[in-house]
Amino acid sequence: MSSIISSLPFDPTLTYINGEWVGSSDSQTSSIENPATGQVIATVSESTASDLDAAVQAAHKAFYSGAWVNTYSGAQRRDALLALAMSIEDNRQALEHLESLNTGKPIRDVRVELDDTIDLFRHFAGYADKVEGRHIAAQTNAGLEGYTVKVPVGVVGFINAFNYPLCLLAWKVAPALAAGCTVVFKPGPQTPLTTLFFAHLLHNTGRFPAGVFNVVLGGVAVGQALVDHDLVDKIGFTGSVATGKHVIRSTASTARVRATSVELGGKSPGVVMPDADLQRTAELVISGCMSNTGMNCNALTRLWVHRSIYAEFLPLLKAAAEKLVLGVPQSEDTEMGPLIDRRQMDRVLEYIRIGIEEDKAQLLTGDGRHRVGQEGYWVRPTVFQNVDPQARIATEEIFGPVLSVLQPFDSLDDVIEIERKSEFGLAAGIFTRNHSDIARFTRKMRCGTIWVNNYNALYSYLPFGGFRNSGFGRELGYESFDGYLATKAIIDDITY
Amino acid sequence: MSSIISSLPFDPTLTYINGEWVGSSNSQTSSIKNPATGQVIATVSESTTSDLDAAVQAAHEAFYSGAWVNTYSGAQRRDALLALATSIEANRQALEHLESLNTGKPIRDVRVELDDTIDLFRHFAGYADKVEGRHIAAQTNAGLEGYTVKVPVGVVGFINAFNYPLCLLAWKVAPALAAGCTVVFKPGPQTPLTTLFFAHLLHSTGRFPAGVFNVVLGGVAVGQALVDHDLVDKIGFTGSVATGKHVIRSTASTARVRATSVELGGKSPGVVMPDADLQRTAELVISGCMNNTGMNCNALTRLWVHRSIYAEFLPLLKAAAEKIVLGVPQSEDTEMGPLIDRRQMDRVLEYIRIGIEEDKAQLLTGDSSHRVGQEGYWVRPTVFQNVDPQARIATEEIFGPVLSVLQPFDSLDNVIEIERKSEFGLAAGIFTRNHGDIARFTRRMRCGTIWVNNYNALYSYLPFGGFRNSGFGRELGYESFDGYLATKAIIDDITY
Numbered sequence: 001m002s003s004i005i006s007s008l009p010f011d012p013t014l015t016y017i018n019g020e021w022v023g024s025s026d027s028q029t030s031s032i033e034n035p036a037t038g039q040v041i042a043t044v045s046e047s048t049a050s051d052l053d054a055a056v057q058a059a060h061k062a063f064y065s066g067a068w069v070n071t072y073s074g075a076q077r078r079d080a081l082l083a084l085a086m087s088i089e090d091n092r093q094a095l096e097h098l099e100s101l102n103t104g105k106p107i108r109d110v111r112v113e114l115d116d117t118i119d120l121f122r123h124f125a126g127y128a129d130k131v132e133g134r135h136i137a138a139q140t141n142a143g144l145e146g147y148t149v150k151v152p153v154g155v156v157g158f159i160n161a162f163n164y165p166l167c168l169l170a171w172k173v174a175p176a177l178a179a180g181c182t183v184v185f186k187p188g189p190q191t192p193l194t195t196l197f198f199a200h201l202l203h204n205t206g207r208f209p210a211g212v213f214n215v216v217l218g219g220v221a222v223g224q225a226l227v228d229h230d231l232v233d234k235i236g237f238t239g240s241v242a243t244g245k246h247v248i249r250s251t252a253s254t255a256r257v258r259a260t261s262v263e264l265g266g267k268s269p270g271v272v273m274p275d276a277d278l279q280r281t282a283e284l285v286i287s288g289c290m291s292n293t294g295m296n297c298n299a300l301t302r303l304w305v306h307r308s309i310y311a312e313f314l315p316l317l318k319a320a321a322e323k324l325v326l327g328v329p330q331s332e333d334t335e336m337g338p339l340i341d342r343r344q345m346d347r348v349l350e351y352i353r354i355g356i357e358e359d360k361a362q363l364l365t366g367d368g369r370h371r372v373g374q375e376g377y378w379v380r381p382t383v384f385q386n387v388d389p390q391a392r393i394a395t396e397e398i399f400g401p402v403l404s405v406l407q408p409f410d411s412l413d414d415v416i417e418i419e420r421k422s423e424f425g426l427a428a429g430i431f432t433r434n435h436s437d438i439a440r441f442t443r444k445m446r447c448g449t450i451w452v453n454n455y456n457a458l459y460s461y462l463p464f465g466g467f468r469n470s471g472f473g474r475e476l477g478y479e480s481f482d483g484y485l486a487t488k489a490i491i492d493d494i495t496y
Numbered sequence: 497m498s499s500i501i502s503s504l505p506f507d508p509t510l511t512y513i514n515g516e517w518v519g520s521s522n523s524q525t526s527s528i529k530n531p532a533t534g535q536v537i538a539t540v541s542e543s544t545t546s547d548l549d550a551a552v553q554a555a556h557e558a559f560y561s562g563a564w565v566n567t568y569s570g571a572q573r574r575d576a577l578l579a580l581a582t583s584i585e586a587n588r589q590a591l592e593h594l595e596s597l598n599t600g601k602p603i604r605d606v607r608v609e610l611d612d613t614i615d616l617f618r619h620f621a622g623y624a625d626k627v628e629g630r631h632i633a634a635q636t637n638a639g640l641e642g643y644t645v646k647v648p649v650g651v652v653g654f655i656n657a658f659n660y661p662l663c664l665l666a667w668k669v670a671p672a673l674a675a676g677c678t679v680v681f682k683p684g685p686q687t688p689l690t691t692l693f694f695a696h697l698l699h700s701t702g703r704f705p706a707g708v709f710n711v712v713l714g715g716v717a718v719g720q721a722l723v724d725h726d727l728v729d730k731i732g733f734t735g736s737v738a739t740g741k742h743v744i745r746s747t748a749s750t751a752r753v754r755a756t757s758v759e760l761g762g763k764s765p766g767v768v769m770p771d772a773d774l775q776r777t778a779e780l781v782i783s784g785c786m787n788n789t790g791m792n793c794n795a796l797t798r799l800w801v802h803r804s805i806y807a808e809f810l811p812l813l814k815a816a817a818e819k820i821v822l823g824v825p826q827s828e829d830t831e832m833g834p835l836i837d838r839r840q841m842d843r844v845l846e847y848i849r850i851g852i853e854e855d856k857a858q859l860l861t862g863d864s865s866h867r868v869g870q871e872g873y874w875v876r877p878t879v880f881q882n883v884d885p886q887a888r889i890a891t892e893e894i895f896g897p898v899l900s901v902l903q904p905f906d907s908l909d910n911v912i913e914i915e916r917k918s919e920f921g922l923a924a925g926i927f928t929r930n931h932g933d934i935a936r937f938t939r940r941m942r943c944g945t946i947w948v949n950n951y952n953a954l955y956s957y958l959p960f961g962g963f964r965n966s967g968f969g970r971e972l973g974y975e976s977f978d979g980y981l982a983t984k985a986i987i988d989d990i991t992y
Contacts, residue, residue: 048587072958074620075615075618075956078618078619078622079618080580119571121569122571122574122575122578122625123574123625123626126574126623126624126625126626127622127626129622129957130619130623130957130974132974208937281925286520377799435992436990436991436992439988440990443990458569459569460625461626478626478628492935494932494935494936494939496930496932
């Protein structure tokens with residue numbers, strides 16, 4: 001294990017600010033654990049408010065005075081990102097091992113995450129040389145035409161979550177850099193290691209001027225300093241609703257306003273119609289819920305099953321959940337890893353207790369032993385059945401491997417009406433071949449992603465984000481690139 | 497010289513069809529010359545109509561049944577094109593030497609053309625994974641929505657000109673392949689060598705299935721077979737107006753219609769206003785006319801100079817034209833090369849004669865020795881002054897280093913009215929700082945490109961093409977990519 005850390009090509013006790021590797025300005029450190037075992041694997045620095053200020057100053061200077069925006073063409077930014085993608089690809093094995101060690105993710109999963117990360121940088125590199133406004137012909141006054149000019153929004157501060165440390169970094173950083181922004185990036189405090197490796201690779205391409213990309217490490221204090229900083233133009237945040245609301249308020253509580261884009265979680269429903277392929281759907285649903293040990297904002301966590309197929313379907317769900325293989329992350333057979341830390345594990349176990357004792361919900365899987373082992377933070381896939389749609393386990397985000405199968409339903413339209421009132425609006429899934437039901441569901445649901453006969457499929461080119469308490473703004477797809485641009489309109493009286 | 501040919505990593509007596517290197521099916525060959533010296537440098541095959549048919553069949557099968565469209569994702573096509581760009585970059589010196597040998601272009605110019613070629617493949621690679629239709633909300637009937645799906649147009653046949661053999665190949669092939677089309681490509685008969693080298697590099701990436709890209713060699717007969725072939729979906733042609741009209745008619749004279757995009761030349765005007773920076777403008781104008789020895793469809797070949805600056809400006813033009821350095825292409829000091837072959841040289845010399853003897857136009861530069869030397873096809877930069885706007889040399893495309901400075905003008909609006917009636921409409925240039933004049937000129941001229949205070953600047957991202965006899969369709973820019981896609985509209989009554 002420690003050979004992975006000791007053989008890193010960079011010093012993980014430092015961080016990367018203004019093109020240099022530096023320690024914390026007051027020598028603070030924090031311990032990083034391997035959640036599969038609970039053991040400490042590394043020590044990293046913790047950035048102070050003054051380190052954060054240095055990072056923001058560097059990003060600000062790089063944006064307003066440096067080469068990245070003022071000299072580099074879009075094609076040069078494109079080629080820098082392509083070189084970075086190539087470097088990530090060349091170093092992918094080391095990144096996979098490091099990510100798996102820091103998060104407990106199965107090695108099979110991190111391999112897919114590296115595929116995605118490399119693709120994300122190649123995909124968004126291809127936007128860097130295609131920044132375009134539009135010319136708008138005069139519609140009323142014959143002399144007054146307009147055209148738009150798109151410019152990068154400026155310094156972007158990111159606060160990342162712990163559930164996909166490298167992959168979500170790519171979601172955010174690839175389009176932001178492609179658009180010509182500069183970045184100050186704070187990984188989740190539990191999961192800084194692949195972020196630091198990424199900074200090392202970026203630096204070594206030699207194509208990103210100092211200050212274009214900076215890493216700060218830490219928790220609430222550093223995050224607060226970032227969202228409060230008046231030299232930051234935009235904040236991108238992924239995390240809980242409560243923290244997200246606080247972040248939003250912070251961006252509007254100092255001398256300057258910062259733009260925001262937030263991704264805040266969900267309680268995404270699935271709907272199984274009578275004509276669904278039951279076996280295939282059971283597997284899609286369990287995967288949709290349990291992937292990444294349930295630590296997906298878009299996880300399918302409340303399931304509507306039509307009354308006519310309820311009795312037949314539930315045993316299939318139970319079997320699919322119970323056959324998931326938990327095991328050491330490095331094993332090719334392992335399908336599910338641990339939760340990220342003790343706090344998440346305790347939270348999930350507490351929700352299971354709430355489900356049993358307070359919601360009085362009935363278990364479909366398991367026997368009462370929800371935690372697996374004594375080392376690390378392992379919880380079994382857990383499925384409740386016949387759950388009241390208003391139960392706590394059915395309405396509050398658990399962020400763990402817990403699925404609530406709701407009481408049987410009769411009418412899709414009633415389900416749609418209930419779901420449209422959810423406080424969340426991130427994703428939903430429907431399983432049916434009926435074209436009209438699909439049309440009604442996709443047109444009436446108020447959420448950012450609707451999966452039809454699949455779940456969790458996300459790619460660099462498909463926009464993803466929320467409605468309501470799931471947040472706003474989009475990641476991935478053209479919309480995310482456009483989110484790092486600001487529009488100027490030039491209005492010209494050409495008859496002058 | 498011949499060491500460049502003898503050290504080629506492929507056999508130039510063969511061509512590339514259906515993933516294989518093959519000779520002509522009747523062993524026909526043709527001689528390729530170095531226009532700087534007039535000497536034969538290589539022998540290549542000439543494709544028969546049966547070779548052409550094999551190439552089209554291969555491209556057709558590759559499109560309708562092969563992996564390129566039916567299995568490959570856009571990201572895979574993107575990565576294939578990126579690998580090809582990297583390969584071109586790795587082999588750029590050899591390509592530069594070969595292009596300079598085959599065309600007589602100065603080595604400084606081919607270096608820029610290789611920069612452009614590499615950028616073109618990287619730029620259009622970035623569109624391959626971004627093919628998007630749009631969803632169209634119902635505007636009238638609440639149930640009827642639509643969405644568009646973009647699909648590649650199919651098999652594209654290209655007939656290339658001789659003036660930028662590799663660079664214009666990139667203009668055409670990069671967006672066509674990025675869009676998922678398959679290609680049958682015919683280079684200008686004088687200039688096949690870098691096309692063959694390109695095919696070798698494409699094949700050697702191992703990422704382009706057989707039949708995706710094919711090369712046929714020859715002149716009128718092979719070109720006719722290509723524009724007549726019913727398995728070709730679209731023809732892209734660059735060449736003269738006369739041949740272009742014939743091509744268009746041919747695409748509509750068999751059982752099936754082929755779509756067309758044609759770039760047919762021009763007689764592009766420049767306008768020098770009283771407030772222009774005269775020295776800088778003189779250099780831009782001469783460069784705009786004489787670049788590539790005048791063999792640019794968009795060359796600035798008829799110049800309007802305001803009466804108030806006429807006497808002051810013409811000596812600056814004369815000096816700029818007379819200081820152009822002609823010399824061996826391999827020399828770093830050489831600024832201008834020969835014409836492409838004897839036929840072009842004779843045509844240019846004939847137009848100079850017509851200007852002097854028929855149009856009775858007065859020379860500004862040179863004496864009577866317009867041809868330089870006895871070897872190769874060299875003609876001096878030639879500028880006429882006080883030319884009648886309706887003179888033959890002022891209205892017919894010469895495609896050589898000959899500029900007609902028209903009689904002085906007084907009113908920009910009169911110039912605009914005259915130019916809007918031109919049979920051509922490819923490009924124009926204006927030199928002034930007056931915002932209102934620029935606005936009027938850019939909004940009222942009917943041509944594909946208008947250069948303001950510059951000339952000839954073209955990049956992968958700026959659409960280029962004609963009005964009227966300069967042709968239709970656009971190369972470069974998003975519009976060119978879209979030209980290799982066809983739109984399907986899906987109209988869905990979701991209330992059914």
